[in-house]
Amino acid sequence: MSLLDGILGNAGEMDLEKLESELEEIIIEGEKIEGGYKVLRDYFVFTNKRLILVDKQGVTGKKVEYHSVPYKNIRHFSIESAGTFDRDAELKLWVAGITGPLEKKFGKKSSDILKIQRSLAKYILN
Template identity: 35%
Template sequence: MGIMGKLASGFAGNLSEVSPESLMQEFGMYLMDGETITTGFKLIRDVVIVTNRRIIDFDKQGATGAKMRVDSINLNCIFHVSAETAGFGVDDSEINIYYITSPYFKANGGVSTAEKKLEFPKKYNIQPLYKYLQEIAYNNHEALNR
């Protein structure tokens, strides 16, 4: 994809896949010991990395992008995943990840949750990523309800 295509995709809010090796060079210092990158995506300056332990969201801020917020979703906190595939026209694909944010997964009286939406260009096949995240969500759901 040329620079104009990347910019158009970026302005539309779409993530483009980036090689794990490239992501490791730029963001490897944020990984925990024993953590490996499975896949990753870039949106102009922002980056989402999926590792064997978590999903890491790098949100570069300001005009220069020198300031950056790093946020993580631990894979063992994901309890539901939904996907919407691209239709005709300008529709994009998306994956919504629902996860537990409270420190205790089985709290009496209230577990806090949140949602993260990832948008992909229509040409990107979201099915393998959806399947991977859905398997994690299913296993977590089963473990939480034992």
């Protein structure tokens, strides 16, 4: 992910080994990380059990909020692929108890939005 993508709010795919190391105290037994995407300091992670939103706070980023969304609470989701003039792909999630969707943007080259859609469909629709 380039700095410009980060500034524009575009997510870039993260290394699975790094995610496993950073989330070793958060992940439960039997839970497997499927993929993760970073926007500047914050990132979100898809596991086989839930979506984890990680919000690094403050100047140093040492204060961290972990927000877990079980897949059963995702009521609706949509993806929008990148186009010729609109170069960003977009993911929207509607979660029970939250007004309006959670939205994440992906740079055209930084990730495979269809892979994310397949992962969500696998866990939400089964």
